[in-house]
Amino acid sequence: MSQPALTLFDKIWRQHSVATSGDFDLLWVDRHFVHEGSFHAFDKLDSSGREIAHPELTFGIADHYVPSNLAGLEDDPEVAGMIRLLDENTSRHHLTYLGLGHEDRGIVHVAAPELGLTLPGLIIVCGDSHTTTHGAFGALAMGIGATEVAHVLATQTLWQRRPQTMRIHIQGHLREGVTAKDLALHIIHEIGTGGATNHAVEYTGPAVSTMSMDARMTLCNMTIEAGARVGMVAPDDTTFDWLRQAPHAPKGEAWKQAERYWQSLYSDPGAEYGRTVVIDACEVEPRITWGTNPEQSLPINTGVVPELDDNHPTLSYMALVPGQPLRDLPIDQVFIGSCTNSRISDLHAAATVLAGGKVKVPTLIVAGSNHVKAQAEAEGLADVFRAAGADWGESGCSMCVAMNGDSVAPGERCASTSNRNFPGRQGPGARTHLMSPAMAAAAALHGRLVDVRQVSGEPA
Amino acid sequence: MKPVSQITSPALLLLNENIDTDQIIPARFLRKPRNSGYHHYLLYDARYDMDGNERVDSPIPASMPPCSIVLAGHNIGCGSSREGAVYAFVDYGIQVIISTKIADIFRNNAMRNGLLPIQLEQEAFYTLVVHCQSNTQAQLSVDLERCEIRWEENNCLTFDIDEGSRERLLHGIDDIQATLAWEQDIVAFQHRYLAECPWILPNAAVSYGK
Ligand code: SF4
DSSP states (O other), X not given: OOOOOOOHHHHHHHHHEEEEETTEEEEEOSEEEEOGGGHHHHHHHHHHTOOOSOGGGEEEEOOTTOOSOGGGGGGSHHHHHHHHHHHHHHHHTTOEEEOTTOTTOBOHHHHHHHXXXXXXXXXXXXXXXXXXXXXXXXXXXXXXXXXXXXHHHHHSEEEEEOOEEEEEEEESOOOTTOOHHHHHHHHHHHHOTTTTTTEEEEEESHHHHTSOHHHHHHXXXXXXXXXXXXXXXXXXXXXXXXXXXXXXXXXXXXXHHHHHHHTTOSOOTTOOOSEEEEEEGGGOOOEEEOSSSTTXXXXXXXXXXXXXXXXXXXXXXXXXXXXXXXXXXXXXXEEEOTTTSOSHHHHHHHHHHHTTOOOSSOEEEEOSBHHHHHHHHHTTHHHHHHHTTOEEEOSSSGGGSTTSSXXXXXXXXXXXXXXXXXXXXXXXXXXXXEOOHHHHHHHHHHTBOOOHHHHTTSOO | OOOOOEEEEOEEEEOOSOOOHHHHSOGGGTTSOGGGOSXXXXXXXXXXXXXXXXXXXXXXXXXXXXOSEEEEOXXXXXXXXXXXXXXXXXXXXXXXXXXXXBXXXXXXXXXXXXXXXXXXXXXXXXXXXXXXXXXXXXOEEEETTTTEXXXXXXXXXXXXXXHHHHHHHHHTOOHHHHHGGGHHHHHHHHHHHHXXXXXXXXXXXXXXXX
């Protein structure tokens, strides 16, 4: 009898299934990342009296509590204390740890792929919802909670209900000046913030297979904003070329064996998905969010605030009125960074726009990892940013989330390349507009929201 | 973890859609130790102004009686995976959360902390909302043994929950403890798997001095 046609997701799930109990499968976990917020899990582990089953498979990285200005770290003893707590927990349990000052440190979803800790076919978990990012390499990568983190530490396995599969097929190609971020915002707008709940998404189609790894990571990163458990892309030559030099990727014979296996990681022809959504890449425009969840986005050119009640909580929170165009909306500050858009190609895009100009509002640019930071400095991008009047900070989560000292003041309007615009995400009362790095850079130069395609090249 | 079986209580209504975990517990409180309780931080920015005074439009006014059940708007718990969001509800005394959609990671976290997540069709959900809004004494009874929600004399609707989740909640099962029963399977799996795919291990030759 012939083998049943399987999806990429099914192949990896099956390979990792240790046991089954009711609707739950016990899955083997290949890589596990912990950060400062994992302290609850260490507490649970310690109180269970168990040791870490496989310390060689868990990696600690300081990212969430790292402010862009390290000199100010000790100003808030609680923030600095969170990093020290991670130092202690990782050293007590003999984990590999990328702490402050480590050249390989960065946001876990930027640093781990760079190091080759993220590989095709692996199950990767982390107590962080944007773990979906690692699916860009054809890994099955999920965000989990603290109790689950403790379970992984104690057993190297995880009980999960198998999600449904969902294929998001992107036909055609993105037009000039349209990025993976715009595509992600477009998809979330189409299917909704809960549109992929309890689904594992696989992205397919020509627009995806011609995408760089950085762009695939942006796309998979934002998949959680549609509620999905997993977002993934089948590995291909782009993936293998990217990984070949990474320090933790297999080498020599091991690489050959791995690559042979990775070549089998695709959805078989005829494999059935629970659901398929088709998106036309040519219809995607540069987009900006206007509201307080990531599905509330519109094309910059034509977008006007929808006709909601005047005192609708979203409109009052965002200080917008129905019918107001998004274009030319004045902003107070700009943040370029986060695990969505802080890789070297994102910084190239920002630098191209900022070169020779001056920012009109405070602008903070933060690399996703120390390697990206070093590369941006070596290539002169950091000089471009500083010459334009932007601040260039220490790599980490920074202003994506209001927990490390970087935040947006109440009522301020921020053009941000991060991933969440929920009320309070960047600080109590902060008004966040999500967009791509090039659009955020253009907003910085003009002090208002603009279409980067119409203004690039003009002096500000 | 406290087992959940039968709960009778008035319901707290949080009917906005997409109440994400950053709203349930703002990130700046996640560094707090659990032992003093996370209930203070539940929906903090919606309950209190910048000076810590209660807002006039607080979703949980101080006059609210204690309750163990929440009726929440579509897609409750979306966003960040922080388990602190579940701790905030649990420490406040909530044992059941009912919505038309509950985000996946939040749902997993809830189940592992004795918070029963119930997903209903819209019509059923609004029947409960209307009942709870009808008078200040209104109560709901949730029965996990029978998968029923009852109210007033003889109104009743049933809900679906997979057996694994139901067992975990009914018996307050601690996963780490329960997984011990599979220890043999895990060891056998690991030997076979790592022998087949030795390349899966991270490259131990890479050194990590600071
Ligand atoms: S950059 Fe933002 S979204 Fe990404 S891991 Fe850090 S806090 Fe989370």
